Amino acid sequence: MAHRVYILMLFFIQILRTTGANTKVPAMIVFGDSSVDTGNNNFIPTIARCNFEPYGRDFPGGIPTGRFCNGRLSTDFLSESFGLKPTIPAYLDPAYSIADFATGVCFASSATGFDNATAGVLQVIPLWKELEFYKEYQRKLRAYLGVGKANKVIGEALYTVSLGTNDFIENYYAIPGGRQSQFTVQEYQDFLLGIAEDFLKKLYNLGARKISVTGIAPMGCLPVERTTDFMNNDYGCNEEHNNVALEFNGKMMSLLSKLNKELPGFRIVFADGYNILLDLIKKPSKFGFEVADMGCCGSGTFETGFLCTDLFTCTDANKFVFWDSVHPSEKANKIIANYLLTRYLKVFL
Numbered sequence: 053m054a055h056r057v058y059i060l061m062l063f064f065i066q067i068l069r070t071t072g073a074n075t076k077v078p079a080m081i082v083f084g085d086s087s088v089d090t091g092n093n094n095f096i097p098t099i100a101r102c103n104f105e106p107y108g109r110d111f112p113g114g115i116p117t118g119r120f121c122n123g124r125l126s127t128d129f130l131s132e133s134f135g136l137k138p139t140i141p142a143y144l145d146p147a148y149s150i151a152d153f154a155t156g157v158c159f160a161s162s163a164t165g166f167d168n169a170t171a172g173v174l175q176v177i178p179l180w181k182e183l184e185f186y187k188e189y190q191r192k193l194r195a196y197l198g199v200g201k202a203n204k205v206i207g208e209a210l211y212t213v214s215l216g217t218n219d220f221i222e223n224y225y226a227i228p229g230g231r232q233s234q235f236t237v238q239e240y241q242d243f244l245l246g247i248a249e250d251f252l253k254k255l256y257n258l259g260a261r262k263i264s265v266t267g268i269a270p271m272g273c274l275p276v277e278r279t280t281d282f283m284n285n286d287y288g289c290n291e292e293h294n295n296v297a298l299e300f301n302g303k304m305m306s307l308l309s310k311l312n313k314e315l316p317g318f319r320i321v322f323a324d325g326y327n328i329l330l331d332l333i334k335k336p337s338k339f340g341f342e343v344a345d346m347g348c349c350g351s352g353t354f355e356t357g358f359l360c361t362d363l364f365t366c367t368d369a370n371k372f373v374f375w376d377s378v379h380p381s382e383k384a385n386k387i388i389a390n391y392l393l394t395r396y397l398k399v400f401l
């Protein structure tokens with residue numbers, strides 16, 4: 053008898069768990085860099101922005117929003133897949149209010165990194181400041197929805213954290229005498245991961261429970277890196293930099309499984325975008341692309357941000373894996389979003 057009660061209890065606990073796991077995501081909350089910035093840098097004094105043509109050429113209405121893309125970002129597509137808005141508004145954009153942000157908000161800032169010094173290079177928003185904005189958002193959300201409802205949104209929202217690439221391509225490798233003189237590559241990885249751990253724990257303490265962390269991109273294959281890489285191999289990628297990204301991502305994965313064990317109720321997923329982007333780059337035709345080693349905008353070899361102009365820009369960005377020399381095209385972003393959803397984020401649907 054006791055045995056049967058026990059089995060029955062397990063059965064009910066299982067049902068409760070499953071129900072909890074299927075709770076709908078009421079909002080998407082985004083931290084990171086230009087991979088996910090939907091326009092915050094338009095509202096701070098920095099040159100790291102792109103609120104001008106040809107950016108946004110394929111965005112609804114053809115508007116340059118500040119997204120480093122011809123159209124939408126992977127997080128916009130994910131938001132739509134979760135039944136939320138098709139575009140995630142930037143927190144600093146005065147055109148939006150807490151009513152808009154209640155179902156999705158972006159704190160990301162292009163050209164930022166885990167390292168404060170990375171944000172310092174182009175005077176953008178450091179990660180700690182993104183978190184300060186998030187705390188302010190929580191206060192506004194509680195005032196808007198009431199404490200109970202707001203706390204439910206905070207606990208059930210899906211948080212996306214996408215940054216790290218800039219710490220290497222904009223900072224460590226780009227500034228001789230900077231971090232390179234203080235850290236070996238491995239030490240720098242560990243320094244960044246220490247900041248990541250601190251950030252994720254703070255997010256947990258603020259009530260976040262469902263988190264998706266994207267690792268570093270195959271940075272050695274970004275068109276801008278191919279242009280400056282003199283040790284070209286078959287694919288023309290800087291394999292050393294790719295290996296640093298892979299190594300970092302491996303360490304990130306271990307950190308996340310440690311946090312999953314340490315923090316009760318935390319559901320943190322490593323949504324690894326490395327392999328899908330590398331796939332697009334190595335087998336572009338399999339996905340309907342024609343060009344993977346150059347961006348669509350300008351000469352395709354080095355331009356991003358203000359260097360990217362209409363001059364020489366390709367006519368059909370859908371043929372290109374990369375929109376500019378650093379950032380994927382909208383079509384690539386859509387493929388990446390679908391991959392991340394199917395492979396990693398379905399658990400939150």
Ligand SMILES: *[C@@H]1O[C@H](CO)[C@@H](O)[C@H](O)[C@H]1NC(C)=O
Pocket residue numbers: 168180247
């Ligand atoms: C980054 O800057 C903030 C604000 O000055 C500071 O609180 C934080 O400790 C810094 N992070 C690191 C890792 O130095």
